[in-house]
Amino acid sequence: MTISTSMPAAVPRPPSVAFQHSADFTPRYWLFSLPAVLIIAGVIVFPWLFTLYMSTQDWKIGGGPEFVGLQNFAELFRDARFIESMGHTAYFTILAVVLPIVFGTAAALVFHREFPLRGLLRTVFVMPMMATPVAVALVWTMMFHPQLGVLNYLLSTVGIGPQNWVYDPGTVIPTLILVEVWHWTPLVMLIVLGGLAGLPKEPYESALIDGANNWHMFRHITLPLVWPFIMVAIVIRTIDALKAFDTIFVITQGGPGTASETLNIFLYLQAFQFYKIGYASAVVVIFFVMIIMLSLLLLYARQKSKWNA
Amino acid sequence: MSSEILKPTRRALLRNAAALGALGTLAAPAIIREANAQSSFNWKRFAGTKLDVMLVKNPRSDLLQAHEKEFTELTGIQVSSEQVPEQQQRQKAMIEFSSGKPAFDVTMLALHVQKRLSAKGKWMEDLRPYLADASLTSPDFDYADFAAGAVEFGKQADGSIDTLPHFMDFWMVYYNKEMFAQKGLEYPKTMDELVAAAGKLNDPSKGIAGFVSRGLKNANIPVWTSWLLGQGLETVSADGKLQTDGPEAVWAADMYRKLNKDYGPPGTIGFNWNECQTTFMQGRAAMWLDGIGFATPLEDPTKSRIVGKVGYGVTPAGPKAHHSALFGDGLGIARASKNKQAAWLYVQFMCNKGHQLAMIKAGAGAPGRLSALSSPEAAAGSRFPKQYFECLAESGKIARAGLPQIIPVTEFRDVFGVALTNTLSGADSATELKKATETFKPILEKSEQA
Numbered sequence: 001m002t003i004s005t006s007m008p009a010a011v012p013r014p015p016s017v018a019f020q021h022s023a024d025f026t027p028r029y030w031l032f033s034l035p036a037v038l039i040i041a042g043v044i045v046f047p048w049l050f051t052l053y054m055s056t057q058d059w060k061i062g063g064g065p066e067f068v069g070l071q072n073f074a075e076l077f078r079d080a081r082f083i084e085s086m087g088h089t090a091y092f093t094i095l096a097v098v099l100p101i102v103f104g105t106a107a108a109l110v111f112h113r114e115f116p117l118r119g120l121l122r123t124v125f126v127m128p129m130m131a132t133p134v135a136v137a138l139v140w141t142m143m144f145h146p147q148l149g150v151l152n153y154l155l156s157t158v159g160i161g162p163q164n165w166v167y168d169p170g171t172v173i174p175t176l177i178l179v180e181v182w183h184w185t186p187l188v189m190l191i192v193l194g195g196l197a198g199l200p201k202e203p204y205e206s207a208l209i210d211g212a213n214n215w216h217m218f219r220h221i222t223l224p225l226v227w228p229f230i231m232v233a234i235v236i237r238t239i240d241a242l243k244a245f246d247t248i249f250v251i252t253q254g255g256p257g258t259a260s261e262t263l264n265i266f267l268y269l270q271a272f273q274f275y276k277i278g279y280a281s282a283v284v285v286i287f288f289v290m291i292i293m294l295s296l297l298l299l300y301a302r303q304k305s306k307w308n309a
Numbered sequence: 310m311s312s313e314i315l316k317p318t319r320r321a322l323l324r325n326a327a328a329l330g331a332l333g334t335l336a337a338p339a340i341i342r343e344a345n346a347q348s349s350f351n352w353k354r355f356a357g358t359k360l361d362v363m364l365v366k367n368p369r370s371d372l373l374q375a376h377e378k379e380f381t382e383l384t385g386i387q388v389s390s391e392q393v394p395e396q397q398q399r400q401k402a403m404i405e406f407s408s409g410k411p412a413f414d415v416t417m418l419a420l421h422v423q424k425r426l427s428a429k430g431k432w433m434e435d436l437r438p439y440l441a442d443a444s445l446t447s448p449d450f451d452y453a454d455f456a457a458g459a460v461e462f463g464k465q466a467d468g469s470i471d472t473l474p475h476f477m478d479f480w481m482v483y484y485n486k487e488m489f490a491q492k493g494l495e496y497p498k499t500m501d502e503l504v505a506a507a508g509k510l511n512d513p514s515k516g517i518a519g520f521v522s523r524g525l526k527n528a529n530i531p532v533w534t535s536w537l538l539g540q541g542l543e544t545v546s547a548d549g550k551l552q553t554d555g556p557e558a559v560w561a562a563d564m565y566r567k568l569n570k571d572y573g574p575p576g577t578i579g580f581n582w583n584e585c586q587t588t589f590m591q592g593r594a595a596m597w598l599d600g601i602g603f604a605t606p607l608e609d610p611t612k613s614r615i616v617g618k619v620g621y622g623v624t625p626a627g628p629k630a631h632h633s634a635l636f637g638d639g640l641g642i643a644r645a646s647k648n649k650q651a652a653w654l655y656v657q658f659m660c661n662k663g664h665q666l667a668m669i670k671a672g673a674g675a676p677g678r679l680s681a682l683s684s685p686e687a688a689a690g691s692r693f694p695k696q697y698f699e700c701l702a703e704s705g706k707i708a709r710a711g712l713p714q715i716i717p718v719t720e721f722r723d724v725f726g727v728a729l730t731n732t733l734s735g736a737d738s739a740t741e742l743k744k745a746t747e748t749f750k751p752i753l754e755k756s757e758q759a
Contacts (some may be wrong), residue, residue: 062407062430145584146576147516147593167576169734255526256578257730272400273719 048288054281061275072282081258082283085266089242091173092262096180096241101233103181104188105226109218111189112196126186133183137250140179141166144251166252169259176260179247184240188233195229196222231302238298242291263287350447355651356385362655363401363413365638366392368605368673369476370417373659376667380658386651399423406432406643414646415655418472420462421636421712422719429716433471434642439653440470450657451680458708459677463639472639473660474677476668478600479704480535480634480711482622483607485615488517488595496622500539500564503596503625507572510595519572521594522565524733525581526726527719529565531711532598533729535634536561538709539627544721545713549757553725554739554746560628562729562738570733578733590615598624600636601701602674608692621693621700623707633704634711637677675701716756717749724749 055072057065076082111122128136143149144165152162165175203221212220245264248254254261254269263283271280364370370392377388393401399422405411407430418427427433439445440452455463459474482503484496488510497503503520511519523529534544540557552558569577574588582599589597590606590613606612607619624633640660642652658664665676669687681687682705688698712718728745732738 061403062426145587147574147588148591162575164576164579167579169578172579252579253525253527255730256524257526257727257734269723273723274717275403 051281051284051288054278055285057278057281059276059278061277065278068278072279073286075279076282076286081261082266084258085261085263088173088260089262089264092176092244092248092260093238093241095174095177096184096244097234097237099177099181100185100188100237101230104185104233105192105230107185107189108192108196109222111193126190128183129186129190131183133246134250136179136183137247140247141251144175166260167256169256172252172256172260176248176251179251180241180244183247184237188237191233191236192226192229195226199225227305228302231298231305235295235298235302238294242294351444352384352447352654355648355654357387358648358651359387359389360415360648360652360655361413362388362390363398363416364390364392365398365417365419366394368671369638369668372664372668372671372673376659376664380655383658384651384654386654388655395419402432406430406645409645411643411645413643414648414652415640415642417475418639418641419636420472420474420639421710424462424465424471425714425716425718427471428465428467428469431644434644434646434649434652435469435471436473436641436653436656437468437470439650445650445653446657447661450661454662454680455677456679456682456705456708458635458705459637462635462637462708462710463677472641473656474637475640475660475665476602476638477675477677477705477708478602478636479675479701479708480531480598480636481601481624481700481704483589483597483599483604484620484622485589485592485595485618486620487615487618489620496620497625499625500536500627504564504567504572507568507596511572516593518574518577518588518594520568520596520598521573521577521580521585521588522569522598523580523582523585524569524573524577524730525579526730527722528581529726529729530722531600531634531636532569533561533565533725534711535598535624536564536627538632538634538711539625539630541627541630541632543710543713544725545715545753549715549753551746551750551753553749554742558742559739562732562742565729566732566738578730601697601704604693604697605672617694619694621697623700623703632707632709635708636711669701675705679705715753717752720752721749724752 054065056067056069058068058071059065107125111118111125143151144167146152146162146164146167149165151165155161155163164171166172199222203225204217207217207221243264244262245268248260248262248265249268252260254265267280267283267287270276270283362373364373370390374390374392377390381387398417399419402411402416402418402423403426405413406427418424418433440450452460455474456477459477462477463472463474464470482496489496489506492509494506494509497506507519509519511517522532537544537558540560542552542555542557544551544553544558546552574580574593576584580588582603585594585597585599586603586606588594592614601621604619604621608616610616625631640656642649642656646652660677662678662680665678665681666684666687668674668676669681669684670691672692676682682698682702688695691698713721715721724745725742728741731741
């Protein structure tokens with residue numbers, strides 16, 4: 001008796017009944033996504049459509065809505081404070097993104113190197129990030145006091161005269177940027193540090209053999225390799241800077257005058273101080289379009305910056 | 310008979326004494342009834358009811374909450390109260406009243422901001438029928454005890470009483486008596502004298518400002534209106550016309566600019582009350598114009614360097630009138646409440662004489678009742694000097710609304726606040742006020758039409 005050890009020949013089988021049934025059920029699998037779809041529709045799509053609807057109404061809380069078409073938008077573009085607030089938002093956002101990126105990347109390069117007490121110093125460096133923005137804002141407000149604040153005292157010890165910090169229309173936005181930089185540079189540092197930790201050593205060894213100096217290695221090896229991580233930091237910082245409200249509101253309330261009134265502060269005033277819901281909704285729609293365009297641009301840039309792109 | 314009165318006999322004396330005794334016996338029930346009025350009032354008639362109360366976060370609300378236990382013991386009414394920060398409370402009130410079904414029976418209203426809104430939206434219950442109903446109002450409540458200015462502030466244009474004027478804040482001038490003495494100056498009697506004194510006291514080389522007041526937009530409006538009241542004008546006339554770009558308004562804005570820019574500390578353009586308070590409290594300013602409700606930390610040795618040196622001056626007289634800008638809170642009942650009568654017991658209990666006195670004794674602010682304002686008990690044992698109470702009483706007599714009684718008060722404060730701030734950056738007062746008036750006029754007109 002011979003025992004065949006060969007595998008039986010594969011015989012094509014007719015599709016099983018179960019398989020046929022599962023094929024029939026495929027459209028019903030969509031039902032599994034229904035809860036998520038409903039939640040998204042309820043908390044994202046509906047509010048957005050409702051905001052769009054409200055932006056076409058002259059609607060103040062306490063009164064009824066009245067359809068005005070695009071009048072709110074036309075009025076907004078004639079509103080000098082709205083235009084001014086867009087300028088402030090752009091100024092604030094650019095500085096609140098660029099400076100933490102530059103300082104955070106530099107800090108990451110420093111903390112990537114081995115030196116005594118590196119772990120302790122790194123912990124100290126990331127501490128600002130852990131603080132609550134409103135608490136941070138209150139502390140900074142005290143430090144900015146022109147007569148009694150510690151900052152002017154520190155300046156006086158090195159022979160520099162007192163500054164007005166947030167109490168001067170000319171210096172208010174740069175001073176608010178100072179708070180942003182202090183608060184959020186550690187976040188950029190952590191992201192870039194994560195990128196640096198994963199870099200291969202071989203390109204550096206080859207570059208050293210080829211006689212490259214530190215600057216060459218940073219410019220031509222480190223920066224291109226770590227760039228995707230910097231792009232992630234740029235995206236996060238841009239979103240954060242655009243939605244910045246708490247620190248600005250607590251420290252200056254948009255003042256002096258309207259010198260630090262960003263779109264968010266303008267929006268807050270219209271919606272929650274003046275209760276002009278229709279007008280405020282029009283601001284939201286414009287802001288939303290701007291953010292979508294900027295996000296697409298950033299996502300495109302991020303896609304282009306991938307190593308394998 | 311007359312001789313009997315002049316020279317009473319023993320018999321006559323006995324007879325008259327007996328008659329007097331009989332009369333006394335007959336009158337006793339009336340006297341006892343009067344004396345027991347308080348105890349005979351039925352506080353328990355709504356026992357078992359539960360009230361929701363929305364308060365503004367401040368020391369006065371702390372006191373109200375402290376009295377809740379006593380209220381529940383007296384009435385059997387349970388109270389659930391919450392304190393919401395001022396700005397959020399205003400938003401919450403607006404949204405909840407607009408919904409038609411507020412979640413509270415009783416709330417505080419900032420009369421200087423929400424009064425006209427309340428009237429237009431018919432937010433609050435008219436308290437007149439309750440005050441007139443002896444079965445609902447305790448005989449010792451004494452509404453007439455509230456100061457006339459406070460009562461007027463709590464009333465609507467149609468005479469309805471939306472709220473009881475629970476707390477009043479008068480604008481006055483805190484001054485550093487030591488600095489005044491060093492310069493041989495007396496507290497100014499007129500606004501012109503105040504400007505002259507600020508000039509003499511201003512000493513930037515020593516880091517001392519002659520005067521400090523709010524420069525921050527929105528917050529700065531009462532400073533301007535305090536000066537404007539000296540011209541006998543409010544920003545909006547009784548018939549709803551803006552009086553914000555005439556010569557009087559420009560004069561007040563110029564005064565605001567001169568005091569803040571020439572004699573104020575650096576950075577005053579961004580100062581709210583807290584920065585002003587810190588500056589004054591640290592001995593860096595000779596005078597500070599603000600509400601008397603901010604006095605407490607000035608006499609606290611752990612916070613202030615000028616304890617015992619603070620003078621409390623009534624706002625000086627202007628060229629045409631003498632007024633103190635008035636702000637205040639009222640306590641009232643939501644018209645949509647289902648427990649209005651029980652809520653009325655809460656409101657009258659919290660605004661009774663004893664609790665209003667407790668407010669002033671605790672340094673939590675100026676109550677609306679005259680009996681509390683003038684009580685010797687208030688001054689006895691208080692950390693505040695006699696002058697503080699004199700200032701309260703005098704300011705109460707000349708108080709006049711510090712903000713226009715219109716619906717878009719917040720927009721008014723924003724638009725004119727920015728204009729005033731711009732004057733500190735060098736802009737011309739008349740031009741800025743004219744521009745702000747043109748911007749605000751359609752907003753005001755629209756608010757009245759809607």
